[in-house]
Amino acid sequence: MEFFGGIRPLLFSYVLINGIFITLQSKEEVLLDMRATGGELGWLTWPLDQVDKPGWEVVQKTLNGSQFYAYSVCNVGEPEQDNWLRTTFIQRRPSASRIFVELQFIVRDCNSFDASVPCKETFNLFTSESDADVGTTFRKGQFKKVVTIAPDEITSKNGMRINTETKVVDNLSRKGFYLAFQDIGACVALLSVKVYYKACTATVESLARFPETVAGSENQALREVKGECVENAQSEEVPRIYCTADGEWVVQVGHCQCKPGYEKVGDTCQECQPGFFKAASSDGKCEPCPANTQGLEAGAAFCPCMDGFYQAPTDPITGPCSGLPTAPRDLVATTTQLSAGKLLLSWSPPDDTGGRSDITYSVECQSCEGGACRPCGEKIRYEPASAGLTLTRVTVSELDAHLNYTFIVEAHSGVSMFAGQASARAHKPPSTSALTTSLHYTDPPKITSMTVIEKSVTSLSLSWDVSPRPRLHAPPIRYELTYRKKDDNLDVTTYTVLILEKSSVQISELAPGTAYLFRVQALSSDGSPGGSSIEEQYETLHERPFPPINTTAILAAAVGGAVMLFIVVVVLFLRRRKRNSHSRQGAEDNYFSSPEQLKPLKTYVDPHTYEDPNVAVLKFATEIHPSHITKQKVIGAGEFGEVYRGILKVPGRKDVAVAIKTLKPGYTEKQRQDFLSEASIMGQFTHQNIIRLEGVVTKFKHAMIVTEYMENGALDRYLKDHDGEFSSFQLVGMLRGIAAGMKYLSDMSYVHRDLAARNILVNNNLECKVSDFGLSRVLEDDPEGTYTTSGGKIPIRWTAPEAIAYRKFTSASDVWSFGIVMWEVMAFGERPYWDMSNHEVMKAINEAFRLPAPMDCPSAVYQLMLQCWLQDRSKRPRFGDIVSLLDKLLRSPDSLKTIADFDPRVSIRLPSTSGSDGSPFRSVSEWLESIKMSQYSENFTCAGIINMDQVLQMKNEDIKNIGVRLPGHLKRIAYSILGLKDQTSTLSVFAV
Incomplete structure (x- = not known):
């Protein structure tokens, strides 16, 4: 029978005019392209020499001066057809175990023939592997069926329908293979056959170079590929990337960065230009040299300081360099507290800080006597300190009288250690802008403390300290001691005054068990009081060391304390009881609310109470016209039919995404009522956590319920x-x-x-x-x-x-x-x-x-x-x-943050049988299936973990290394292993 009858010329004209054979750009390595051959294909047909009813035939046409070939067969009406078409030998790249076969074909509708004519609308794809070309030798037993190919659209008398199908042939292992097409009684035109495999092309990602890699099979969906950094780049770990089965690079692990002195330009690392630098490995650009530095060479990791400029040890190597600070200015000494031996030094900051903010000051003191100067030593006190000063002033104390002092104030910064410090000096002679301060003490020192050395019933021995202590050859100091009884009646108080030349005294003829107030003050050289004084209270001993105890007073105090304690306890108990009563009545803090609850204003109405369920639907749901609903995609199946995602377009409202529940054809009236009753229920609810009903379609043949669309x-x-x-x-x-x-x-x-x-x-x-x-x-x-x-x-x-x-x-x-x-x-x-x-x-x-x-x-x-x-x-x-x-x-x-106790042994359902090694599981795959982690079976196998003994030795890092990345999956596997270590093969989780 002629292929498609008289329609055959029209068929190929249609194909060529519309340019159906367009090669799409993709990551594909082509092994065979029937369309691109442009010459005789030389494919083998079987059976041979069928003159009366030939099988597959080659059809030749011309397009723009080029030959165009296709194969067709159309033995419709002939019973028991078995026509084969085999390609030439296709050599396979060793690592390409998975190939794709893209077909373009036409199948004629069997309804276009006489109903009594035997007719098919499918054909079969076979493959056969071989290590060498077998020539014209053909044996059907060597071929393995891949798939039956059925058209999405069939060609009728009214128009041509060209189908495109891509099939996968997996697990190829020999040097080459053949493809074969079997016709069992269809009317087919095979227009194009393209055989290719997918590969991830050579690429540079994040400065890491990866070679071209053949995509893996479905069993190896991700093929790990190791790369290397481009020149002048480095990485802490070997960069890796995965090639998917579709020939796409995904999930890069580790990336390279340009070395110090190099910056990223495209997919390369280039040297920093003179005057620029980059200090560390990073993806950043080279930066201009900072202030007071110079970059004379290309590829600099840092810029050295110019002459006369420095960096502190704590300064970043990438920062600017600084100069030294100049000397402080305007050193002034204020002597308003000579009697206390104090001197206030103040000064102004340097004119030039060298560009730094970490300026500090130090003060050095020299004492001069008899024309010789020497360091003041540790006796001198500085407030707040003599070094590390951030303020421009310092108080100097503990100075001696009749001495000349020279003070040196120096300015420091973080770079001062690299050169001599600049300083401001206060010293003689005035012509050098120095300042000399002479201190002459004429007032007596101050009294610092008083203590009792010995006491008796009628006497007290006292001593006191002075500051500063008198120097050698200094005139003696006299003291005035005044004492009296401590008495509330000050009008009759008698004072006793003693003039002493020593800093101690013994006072006799005192009253037993009596308190006295003592005051001591230093006297000036003319005998008048001067300096500071101090007053203390001391008591002589009693004649009776243990006076009688007043037992009556103690007993009264104890009774009073007990009464007060009882009153406090009663008050606290009543207050707590009242507070608990109020707390039980508060709904906010109560865990279980009162059983008497107010009924809501709105109460649910059961639609089944309506005699006519259609009335309930109309009362609680909005009717929507079908023209306002656009179905887009099937997202699920319900009890009554399919569920679609779609768009609701109501005039005057913004388009909204909706979910559309449909009622499948052939429904009964009861099924329709049950279907719409859900809408009658939903239509009564208005809450943000209840699915919202948009409306229903009830007045047309296909009933629908339309709700809001929930994306996840x-x-x-x-x-x-x-x-x-x-x-x-x-x-x-x-x-x-x-x-x-x-x-x-x-x-x-x-x-x-x-x-x-x-x-x-x-x-x-x-x-x-x-x-x-x-x-x-x-x-x-x-x-x-x-x-x-x-x-x-x-x-x-x-x-x-x-x-x-x-x-x-x-x-x-x-x-x-x-x-x-x-x-x-x-x-x-x-x-x-x-x-x-x-x-x-x-x-x-x-x-x-x-x-x-x-x-x-x-x-x-x-x-x-x-x-x-x-x-x-x-x-x-x-x-x-x-x-x-x-x-x-x-x-x-x-x-x-407080986590409940977790027992991993109760989180898995243990099988009743166990392996020979005592583990509750006979294999790794059985264990993974029990914890719902079967998707990782291949990961364990590829890592060489094939028995439960090896599983029990795994740690968290081992689980990560075999490719378990999701935190939840990682925890589940880790906890399961922990549980397996603790349990015995006879452990029963549930007593059932």
Whole structure:
């Protein structure tokens, strides 16, 4: 039968005019291109010599003076067709184990032929590997089927449809291979065959050069490639990058930086020009030499200082250089306190600080006597210090009278150690701008302290200290001692005055057991009081060393103290009792709120109470015209049909992204009513943590429910995809949103019945919203507030025990489910109770088993979970209490730092059998599967870790080195290994 009948010439004209054979630029190494050959292909057809009904035929056309070849076969109507077309030998690059076959072809619609004619619309692709070209030898048994090729669009009598398909042939290992196409009775035109493999091209990334690398197979999705730094660049570690199976470079590890004295220019490192420098390996540019430095050569790592300029040891080598400070100015001595032996020196800062701000000063003192000067020594005192001064003044004390002093004030900076210091001097003669100060003491020294040396019943011996002490050959000092009895009646007080030449005295004939006030003062040379004085009180001894004790007074004091203590205790007890009474009445600080709660203004209405469910839909939901809805992409499948992402375009409103639930064709009227009842429920809710209903389509053939679009989808899947990426504070924030939504539902007297992480949706702001109201029911007005259902599926892992046993659902059973949701969130989407069966779950719960704390779960959060899982539902917290507690945790982030105890042995479901080595797992893959980490099986195998003994020796760094990067996955594997080390092969986690 002629290929496509009389349509064949028209077919190829269409192909050439529209230029269908366009070669796209990509990282592809072509091994065979049927279109680019431009000559006789020389492909083998089988069977040979079929004159009456030939198989594959070569078709030749001319385009712009070039030959164009294609193969076609069209033996429709002939039974048991088996026509083969084999390519020439295709040599393979040794490392290219995965090749791509791109086909362009046409398949004719079987409906265009007589209905009685046998016809197919597919053909098969085969491959055969070989180490050498076998020529024309052809045996079907050597070929292995790759895939059956079916067209996306078929060609009818009214128009041509060209299909493009790309198939993968993997795990090739020999020197070359053949491709073969088998026709089993279709009408096919093979227009183009292109065979290629993908490679990551040679590249320079972050100054690291990587060679061209053939992309790996699907089993080796990422192929690690080591690189080397370009010239004059260096790296702390060998730079590495990964080549994907699609021929793209991803995830570079380690990068190179230009060495000191070189800067990055494009993909090279070039020398810094003269006058510029770069001190360290970095990606930065060369910088101009700083002030007072010079860069004379290219490739400088730093610029040296100019002559006369310096850098301090603490200055960065990349900073400017500084000059020395000049001498301080205007040194002045103020002698207003000669009697105290003090001198105030002050001066002005240098005219030139050398460009530095770390200027300090030092003061040197010399004493001159008899024409000779020498250092003043340690006797002289400086306030605040003699060196390291930042202020331009200093007080000098402990100076001796009748001496001449010379003071030298020096200015220093961080570079002063490199040259002589500049100084300002105060010394004789005045012609050199020096200052000499002579001090002559005529006043007596001051009295510094007085002590009692000995005391008796009638006498006291006293002594006192003076400062400064008299010098040798100085005139003697006399003292005036005045004393009197300490008496309140000052009008009759008698003073006794003694003039002494020594700094001690013994006073006799004093009254026993009497206090006296003593005052001593130094006298001037003319006998008048001078200098400072000091007054002290001393008492003579009593004649009776142990006076009688007044027992009556002591007893009275003890009784009075006991009475006062009793009164204080009673007052404190009453105040505390009153405060506790007030605190129990406050809803803010109470963990469990009062059972008497105000009913909300709005109460949920069950749509099933309407005789006509369509009336409920019209009352609670907005009708949308289908023309306002644009479907874009299927994002899931619901109980009643597919779910799409789309756009809602309502006139007068901004376009919004929406999710569109559809009702699949062939539905019954009951299914339609059940489908729309969810909209009747959602339409009654208005809360930021409840999924928002945009409207419904009910007046047309295809019913739809339109809700707001949540970009991140279901919470459980989102957490699994981002395992370990969120802090406890962020996770608690998500839980707070869910709890707020459930509080709103509970306040409306509404029970959800199917609260689980899969039914919580997440948007781009990580805001969680409660959705899926398919199982929900209203609370009745009975005292217990329960709803009894006679049937329907119950999600065992999320359902409270009383709801499982008695089919009684309350807000308290929703609280139990919320506790499970808390566990899911803190465990990043882990399946509750792991791989336990529903029967095992129910049995374990009835035996008081509760889920253990997830890894890194705050203790306060886990304690709230346990409260939600109390067997007595009346003792579980209400959603209002839960919201308040979560708010408190969020307001005090430090409360989340205390982590609940984690037992890794309870976090995995151990199999009943064990390996021969005593491990609870027979293989590494079995262990990884049990902890839901099967995706890393190949990583362990490639690293040579093939048995559980090797696993038990691994540390955190070993786990990282084999390619486990996600923090959550790393923790799960590490904790599991820790648990395996502690347990025995007979350990049973759950008594079931």
